[in-house]
Amino acid sequence: MAYKNLEITPTNYNTQHTETLTHYYKGFSTTNPDNRGSKLYDFDLIKQNILNHFNTRKGQRVMNPNFGTIIWDTLMEPLTPNIRNLLTKDIEAICTADPRVYPTQIQVNEYEQGYLIDVVLVMKNTDQSSALRLLFDQNIGLVLQ
Numbered sequence: 001m002a003y004k005n006l007e008i009t010p011t012n013y014n015t016q017h018t019e020t021l022t023h024y025y026k027g028f029s030t031t032n033p034d035n036r037g038s039k040l041y042d043f044d045l046i047k048q049n050i051l052n053h054f055n056t057r058k059g060q061r062v063m064n065p066n067f068g069t070i071i072w073d074t075l076m077e078p079l080t081p082n083i084r085n086l087l088t089k090d091i092e093a094i095c096t097a098d099p100r101v102y103p104t105q106i107q108v109n110e111y112e113q114g115y116l117i118d119v120v121l122v123m124k125n126t127d128q129s130s131a132l133r134l135l136f137d138q139n140i141g142l143v144l145q
Contacts, residue, residue: 043130046100053094055142069094075138079110091117100124113137
């Protein structure tokens with residue numbers, strides 16, 4: 001029986017290859033039509049996962065009633081110190097549920113039709129940080145600003 005001779009040639013790495021090697025996390029998204037190839041990297045992927053969490057009302061997910069956020073249930077409530085504290089704890093729990101990042105700053109502000117939330121996330125084991133600005137509006141839903 002004859003064997004085939006395989007010839008392996010080394011790949012010449014150019015800057016395009018080294019850029020893809022610097023990504024810590026990679027994944028895909030089917031919700032962003034502007035994203036070519038549906039590939040997401042690092043903070044784009046992490047933000048999409050956190051947005052999925054924020055788009056789910058607590059108790060809405062089958063077999064996981066603790067997944068989601070309480071923000072949708074408190075949208076038209078006045079922003080009292082008690083509600084602000086509840087929302088801050090909920091946002092912190094959602095952000096720390098992702099093992100890749102941790103929140104360093106959370107701000108909850110009242111908006112005419114809901115809440116405006118600013119979160120600064122830091123990727124663990126790196127010096128990279130990213131700001132996330134979320135607008136929870138009763139009429140149009142969640143908007144990433």
